[in-house]
Amino acid sequence: MKTNSIQKSRRRKEARPSELIAAALELFVERGFAATKLDDVAAKAGVSKGTLYLYFESKDALFKAVIEQGIFPILAEGATLLQQFEGNNAALLKEFMQRWWQLMGNTPVGGIPKIMISESGNFPEVANYYYDNVIVRGRDLLRQVLERGVTAGEFRDMDVETTIDVIMAPVLMLIVWRYSVAPCGTKDPEKYMKSYLDLILNGLMMKKETRL
Amino acid sequence: MKTNSIQKSRRRKEARPSELIAAALELFVERGFAATKLDDVAAKAGVSKGTLYLYFESKDALFKAVIEQGIFPILAEGATLLQQFEGNNAALLKEFMQRWWQLMGNTPVGGIPKIMISESGNFPEVANYYYDNVIVRGRDLLRQVLERGVTAGEFRDMDVETTIDVIMAPVLMLIVWRYSVAPCGTKDPEKYMKSYLDLILNGLMMKKETRL
Amino acid sequence: MKTNSIQKSRRRKEARPSELIAAALELFVERGFAATKLDDVAAKAGVSKGTLYLYFESKDALFKAVIEQGIFPILAEGATLLQQFEGNNAALLKEFMQRWWQLMGNTPVGGIPKIMISESGNFPEVANYYYDNVIVRGRDLLRQVLERGVTAGEFRDMDVETTIDVIMAPVLMLIVWRYSVAPCGTKDPEKYMKSYLDLILNGLMMKKETRL
Amino acid sequence: MKTNSIQKSRRRKEARPSELIAAALELFVERGFAATKLDDVAAKAGVSKGTLYLYFESKDALFKAVIEQGIFPILAEGATLLQQFEGNNAALLKEFMQRWWQLMGNTPVGGIPKIMISESGNFPEVANYYYDNVIVRGRDLLRQVLERGVTAGEFRDMDVETTIDVIMAPVLMLIVWRYSVAPCGTKDPEKYMKSYLDLILNGLMMKKETRL
DNA sequence: AATGAATGAGAATTCATTCAT
């Protein structure tokens, strides 16, 4: 019984940081870092202001934690994707993007890119951390698909590095639109992803007829 | 001589609001609205903080002015583009995008989209204003090109509304990257635009051979 | 064995208040009352912050206890000194001061005067308590020595009440210096006490020649 | 007229720091640094809390300024004393101490030693600054008097360095008592100084008979 | 018009105190 209650308490304590991070993520995304009050973060997490400081030593530290924690699922997903890297590269690209959307499109994690866009200027080290851990790795995955596609004659010749950016841009914007210019953002993500994939795959693919 | 200096002073006086807006734009882009101090805006514009209040009744009003002023060139450019709306639609689309980049890519105006992304949640009316005046109009132009291209058999069939968004996304991201996640932002815009246009035009175009 | 551990625990339990007081004394002396955190006091005493409140109902109460506890040895020493109050008064004065230094000079108790100097303004009742129990009694002892010395023709005539203060000042400062302006405090207490006793005894004593 | 009002304003602005420092000195002496609220300092200086930050960037900076400003009169007085350093050394010592009392005994500056005693542990750099600029210089002056007195055969032989401390202690304590253990502080400074000077001069002086 | 000193409401942070376990 005592063990039980201790565990309960311990479980609660262990959950606190995550709860606070989740609350903070939501508010940072919605309002921006500077405009978010720690009072509100604490309230949203259902604790008092002081409790926040039991787990994070400053607002900046909380920000950092939000990003670091937010990155985990992305990295994990990336690792998973790596394993199936074989076969038809067009299909692979499609798979990659769809997974990306599943991960980011309907979960709180999706707010991370918006935060990084808005706040990277004020948090250079965090931006670097994000760049090294998320952007670089994501680009690595995409690079593989594109290069193999070109080599296999599936894709047209291209400037791979630049094309990576061009291809990522629409899915990033889709995410960003979720949280910005909200009224106009009433987009249908399914249709968007469909149009997007149709467009870029068509744009990348070697035209069969060309060979004729 | 006195006349001269008066004119100079008057000119300067009349320029004040613009100077302040320019300074504010730069800082809002760099740091975000909430993190920007009016002290710094005034200092950057070379006036005292009190002077700022002679021209803008609050920080919010300054924000609004920054957006409104920032929109003028965009609207003007849009009007110009409208006039040449005939001929080859692929070329027109290319022209449209290149003009867009010229307008946004190397001028302070380019910061506006980043600001709107970051702050629209905190300024719903401004966001609506921006939506009604910039986004809607921009989409109108693009819609015309795309629809005429489809009708003319130049472009493949498509969901036009969604495709507008997909097509705009990469150029928006290019702009946003200029001000965010700085390290990764070391992109070559020329190459980027080239790859981008190549990809989407190829993606949009009816395959000539298909007709065979 | 159980008995043993219970005794141990009991002994420890009974020692708790003293340990807490000792820890508090050290920190109050070092940092001052307001700047001392109860967290640190508890940590230094090896208990949790909550435990502190089992023994003291508030930070103020702890302060009071520190002073009261700190006064015991001083009072005890005073009582002892009273018993040998006879014989050569110069020697007695010397003895008095040397004992005082033994008591205060190398023990934690020595911090009490510094605390009283720093905090008496914020704790008037404690200051009164200290005054009534320590200062008044100490002065009583000194008064006896001085008055008897004057009566016996050993000491010159003097304003006894004032001289008490003048005589006490150097030993008090010696103690205070131990904890203040630390760098300059590299004084040799032995030499200091020697010079001090030499000076004041010489200053108090009737000049032999006067008799001539 | 404009010139006049500008000067008035300027004069006011220039006076602010001193007014704030004076208010802070008083409260720091009375309550200690940590227990003094900036609100109260500002109120006592007749300004708002925010104004304080126009002149001092933090509470610590204010503390430093209080000490630095408080030291000026002491240093100035020291410089003046240096000039009359000739003649009878006993008289010189008397003069030195009386001047010291005039300077510290009835002015706010007198609080400085108490502050240094209480807070030096928390402000090591300030303590060093104080040591280098006040204590060292004061000791230098006293050393001269004592050494010359010994050389001239006026004073008995002594350990000069230690005696400096012993001699300074009573006047320091007199000052400290002004602000501490208030009830016991009801001392008559005139009588105290008289007894003090009588005692130490008698204690220092060569006994006339010795010459016999 | 322009200035910049002054303000005070508001936000981050600290820490004595409480209380469920």
Add this chain to the structure above:
DNA sequence: CATGAATGAATTCTCATTCAT
């Protein structure tokens, strides 16, 4: 008894806004 997580009042510090000059 003992713990340490949680609290929230109190304090430092910031900055948009005002206003006398």
